[in-house]
Amino acid sequence: TDTILEVKNLSKHFDLGRGTILKAVDNVSFSIKRGETFGLVGESGCGKSTTGRTIIRLYDATQGTVKFNGKDVHKVQGRDLKQFNRDMQMIFQDPYASLNPRMTVGDIIGEGIDIHKLLSGRQRLDRIYELLRTVGLNEEHASRFPHEFSGGQRQRIGIARSLAIEPQFIIADEPISALDVSIQAQVVNLMKKLQEERGLTYLFIAHDLAMVKHISDRIGVMYLGSLVEVTEATELYRKPMHPYTEALLSAIPIPDPEIERTRERIILEGDVPSPVNPPSGCRFRTRCPKAMPECAQITPELKEVEPGHHVACLLYS
Numbered sequence: 001t002d003t004i005l006e007v008k009n010l011s012k013h014f015d016l017g018r019g020t021i022l023k024a025v026d027n028v029s030f031s032i033k034r035g036e037t038f039g040l041v042g043e044s045g046c047g048k049s050t051t052g053r054t055i056i057r058l059y060d061a062t063q064g065t066v067k068f069n070g071k072d073v074h075k076v077q078g079r080d081l082k083q084f085n086r087d088m089q090m091i092f093q094d095p096y097a098s099l100n101p102r103m104t105v106g107d108i109i110g111e112g113i114d115i116h117k118l119l120s121g122r123q124r125l126d127r128i129y130e131l132l133r134t135v136g137l138n139e140e141h142a143s144r145f146p147h148e149f150s151g152g153q154r155q156r157i158g159i160a161r162s163l164a165i166e167p168q169f170i171i172a173d174e175p176i177s178a179l180d181v182s183i184q185a186q187v188v189n190l191m192k193k194l195q196e197e198r199g200l201t202y203l204f205i206a207h208d209l210a211m212v213k214h215i216s217d218r219i220g221v222m223y224l225g226s227l228v229e230v231t232e233a234t235e236l237y238r239k240p241m242h243p244y245t246e247a248l249l250s251a252i253p254i255p256d257p258e259i260e261r262t263r264e265r266i267i268l269e270g271d272v273p274s275p276v277n278p279p280s281g282c283r284f285r286t287r288c289p290k291a292m293p294e295c296a297q298i299t300p301e302l303k304e305v306e307p308g309h310h311v312a313c314l315l316y317s
């Protein structure tokens with residue numbers, strides 16, 4: 001099968017005590033094909049990081065399943081668990097916070113090799129040098145410490161570390177959000193190159209649609225813990241269907257001044273409601289410019305309304 005990851009009805013709720021439940025992720029389903037990049041987009045607090053962290057087992061699932069290469073990730077044990085820990089890796093938004101400041105870059109990159117006892121001595125060192133070159137750094141960098149590098153270089157170190165044990169699947173949680181715009185494209189291009197060379201699959205998490213545009217094959221848009229639209233990237237930019245996606249897209253500037261001048265910008269009123277007490281019916285209704293009376297009563301489900309194009313909105317049912 002060419003499906004590498006299958007997320008089905010996944011929920012992750014946090015019990016905050018005194019009967020308060022935070023529904024960070026609520027009934028999310030999607031799948032990712034081997035070798036593709038799935039962009040997961042939404043405002044901060046929409047549950048995209050929690051989704052990523054639940055997929056890689058940093059959290060248990062409250063409900064639903066995550067299958068990786070056909071196996072339920074929250075049930076794997078023994079050898080399968082060891083293999084899972086090699087096959088799936090994560091890179092983070094703030095590479096500095098995730099790199100141990102007291103370790104040399106060489107040891108940071110070599111850590112996974114050591115934990116999994118893959119190589120030692122000269123072979124280990126050669127592998128570290130090769131990884132440094134792969135991400136556009138060099139051998140001399142191995143003996144230096146993270147603080148000696150720029151943000152973009154630190155993200156390259158984070159990528160080299162994630163590649164050290166030859167994973168199949170990488171969850172990149174806002175890997176370019178903290179970087180200067182000029183550096184963002186470099187890191188995206190590096191990730192694309194590595195994907196082609198190694199057949200990697202990515203779950204690429206970002207908070208706006210501009211960031212995932214050049215890397216995603218398909219995109220899922222999240223709002224308040226739920227997926228509201230999933231489709232091919234080109235289709236999403238050409239023909240967004242969910243009112244929330246329309247608003248997100250309208251916020252991206254278009255380089256052509258002619259189009260930019262005539263374009264309508266959709267400004268969403270109000271704040272994202274609390275996931276502790278989400279609105280009834282459609283969760284987007286308190287901010288939706290197209291909300292109808294029934295949107296307060298009926299919870300729209302994610303449905304395939306055109307081939308490969310899934311939308312959760314009552315306008316399409």
Ligand code: SF4
Pocket residue numbers: 242243244282283284285286288289290291292295300312313314315
């Ligand atoms: Fe807007 Fe109603 Fe569609 Fe929700 S279901 S996105 S409130 S039109």
Ligand code: MG
Pocket residue numbers: 044045048049174
């Ligand atoms: Mg986040």
